[in-house]
Structure formats: structure tokens, C-alpha cells
Amino acid sequence: MTTIYDFHALDISGxxxxxxDYRxxxxxxxxxxxxxxxTPQYDGLESLYRNLxxxxxxxxxxxxxQFGEQEPGDEEEIATFCKLQYDVSFPMxxxxxxxxxxxxxxxxxxxxATPGLLGSRAIKWNFTKFLVDRQGNAVRRFAPMTPPARLRSEIEALL
Incomplete structure (x- = not known):
């Protein structure tokens, strides 16, 4: 059975x-x-990361x-934007x-693992969020409009 720990990804520096690594x-x-x-949700995401x-x-x-071509830059431009505009320190x-x-x-x-509304699988827009527990189980999907601060209690319950 595949788990989240079976995957690899390239970080923003390649x-x-x-x-x-996040087991x-x-x-x-x-x-x-x-x-x-x-995009201002970067502030809320960073706050959760720093506080928890x-x-x-x-x-x-x-x-x-993929959504409205709202991320046109390359990795270097993205990393610079995230640092300068939102002081992002979580892994990108x-x-x-x-x-x-x-x-x-x-x-x-x-x-x-976590279908969306009415069982849909496709991601509808930027800032869709997936919560994964300490055992590597995807436990919940959150819609783009859900502010990061509203996830805090669910995150804390898993901590």
C-alpha cells in the first residue's frame, strides 16, 4: 500500500x-x-508554522x-517573492x-485519499490544503477559501 512517505519532490532549489524526511x-x-x-494566506500559513x-x-x-496562470515565475522568482513579501520560512x-x-x-x-466536495478529486483552485497526520494518513482536504487560522484546532488535535 502506498503511503505519503513513498513520495519524493524537488524543493524550490531543485x-x-x-x-x-517529514515522518x-x-x-x-x-x-x-x-x-x-x-496569496495573502501565506501570512496565515507562516503563522501556523511558526507557532506550531x-x-x-x-x-x-x-x-x-494551473489556475489562471497565477504562478508564472520560475523557482528563483517564487522563492524571492515568498521571502520578501511574506517572510516564508516553511519548506517550498x-x-x-x-x-x-x-x-x-x-x-x-x-x-x-481525501476527495473534495461531492467526491470530486480535482483541485479547483490555488491554496487547496491537505492535512496529514503523524502516521502519514491524509485526513482532510480544505477549500482554498478556508483561512489557515481556521485549521489551527484540527492541527492541534493531531499534535
Whole structure:
């Protein structure tokens, strides 16, 4: 059986990172974009990471340009934007597809494990969030409009 720890992803600097590096942590995996109406959620994601990180919580950001071409930059531009505009310190990864034939296998697994509204699998927009427990089980999907602060109690329950 496949688990989240079977996947790898390239980080924003191009280094291959096994997701198993985060074994035993509660994860919030988010598809991000720099030019989206939801981009200010970086503040809330960073706040969660800074406030709960010492307890074993990690946000993993995955930029995607699939929704309204709202992430047009390359990895260097994305990393610079995230640092300068939102002081992002949580791990960011290379730009990926989250839907379609070229979708990241990690996101295919997350979508299958936690279907959306009415059982839909496709991600509808930027800043869809997936909560993963310490055992590597995808436990819940959150819609893009759900502010990160509203996830705090569910994250804390897993910590």
C-alpha cells in the first residue's frame, strides 16, 4: 500500500526531498500561487508554522501555475517573492501540476485519499490544503477559501 512517505519532490532549489524526511510530523500540504486573491494566506500559513512547528507541525508549499496562470515565475522568482513579501520560512517546493496527465504523483495520492466536495478529486483552485497526520494518513482536504487560522484546532488535535 502506498503511503505519503513513498513520495519524493524537488524543493524550490531543485534538491530531491523524500517526503519520509517529514515522518512523524503533522503536515499541511498546500498548492500555492504568487498572484492569486488567496496569496495573502501565506501570512496565515507562516503563522501556523511558526507557532506550531516546535510541536511537530510543518507546512509544505507547492507552487502551481494551473489556475489562471497565477504562478508564472520560475523557482528563483517564487522563492524571492515568498521571502520578501511574506517572510516564508516553511519548506517550498518546485512548481508542479496538481491536476491532469502531468500531475504530481503526491497530489494524485492526496486527491484520491481525501476527495473534495461531492467526491470530486480535482483541485479547483490555488491554496487547496491537505492535512496529514503523524502516521502519514491524509485526513482532510480544505477549500482554498478556508483561512489557515481556521485549521489551527484540527492541527492541534493531531499534535
Amino acid at each position: 534538491r530531491d526531498v523524500p517526503i519520509s 512523524g510530523k503533522v503536515l499541511l500540504i498546500v498548492n500555492t500561487a504568487s498572484n492569486c486573491g488567496f 512547528g516546535a510541536r511537530g507541525f510543518v507546512v509544505l508549499g507547492f507552487p502551481s501555475n 517546493f518546485a512548481k508542479i501540476d496538481v491536476n491532469g496527465a502531468k500531475a504530481s504523483p503526491l497530489f494524485d495520492w492526496l486527491k484520491s
